């Protein structure tokens with residue numbers, strides 16, 4: 001896939017995948033993103049494990065010796081029992097319907113012995129790679145040790161591809177490096193938003209802060225026909241238009257930037273929609289007073305916690321006319337009862353649009369699932385930070401090192 005003008009380039013070049021290499025009888029080191037929530041020694045949400053199954057099954061069926069490596073949480077280079085991957089190995093074994101051997105480290109003699117015992121089609125899960133400080137430093141010696149376990153490297157951890165670590169970048173120097181199916185799908189879906197989006201292309205952005213998403217807004221302004229802004233982020237734009245907004249979350253140091261982005265949208269002929277009404281309350285709390293007000297009339301001691309019904313309707317209409325939709329960031333404090341309606345309305349509109357729809361961001365994907373419309377979205381991205389960096393047009397280091405197809 002070739003980039004459109006001014007895109008991050010390297011990341012958009014088609015990459016070789018597991019389909020392009022002969023894996024039978026070979027030791028294949030697969031970087032997966034098994035950074036899942038745990039609850040009392042069990043996997044609380046196995047979405048990320050399921051997302052890696054197509055690649056793992058493919059390798060097993062073709063008689064590869066599969067060695068999986070992942071991080072979990074932030075153990076900061078030390079062994080922490082609560083971040084061990086044993087519950088993940090159990091859950092993966094259940095999902096695959098076969099034994100998954102798990103080692104207590106990711107390098108060293110125990111691991112080498114376990115790898116040596118692997119037969120074709122076996123699956124081994126290494127211990128949390130972030131127990132070693134060398135991982136996040138992308139230490140060459142450590143990367144070499146990891147690489148020495150295998151003959152081929154597969155990166156299927158799109159969610160970690162924006163990090164230049166030993167298991168995402170370093171190992172690729174010592175082994176033939178290709179993409180797994182999840183990585184391939186993420187690059188294809190997100191790539192379509194940048195390279196060749198069918199118009200009208202409508203982006204919906206929300207979440208707490210504008211500062212997390214400046215790069216995305218800037219890069220999308222050159223590609224979309226309309227940009228709908230909700231969530232806490234919209235407040236900073238509304239302030240740039242001179243509104244008071246009571247105690248609402250406003251990033252005061254980003255107001256000038258917001259004004260500049262509004263001007264740029266206008267120059268480019270991009271329709272930038274901001275909330276006209278809001279659900280406001282005296283505090284970010286569930287059992288509180290709540291009122292629907294025009295954004296020009298937020299009481300002084302109150303704050304905006306959701307978009308209002310008129311805004312939700314207008315956003316829904318804009319989304320339904322789209323042929324391509326990207327959505328990141330909830331429209332309000334959706335995790336709290338009373339402030340979830342705007343986000344639900346957008347979720348339904350995206351699902352009903354019939355557009356090619358891509359949703360990114362941990363909270364936004366959770367909101368789509370809660371609204372019960374996940375199966376009507378074209379692609380739910382598994383990479384939070386990675387998908388945003390991709391849409392900023394940046395090269396992801398974990399993608400750049402993969403062989404070109």
Ligand code: ADP
Pocket residue numbers: 206207208209212230231232233249304305306328329330331332333334335360361362363364365384
């Ligand atoms: P994602 O994880 O999908 O990328 P973000 O993490 O950027 O989304 O944003 C989600 C957070 O934004 C939620 O915790 C939500 O409560 C918060 N949020 C949304 N609207 C507001 C608002 N009006 N005021 C304060 N916080 C908000």
Ligand code: MG
Pocket residue numbers: 361362363
């Ligand atoms: Mg979030």
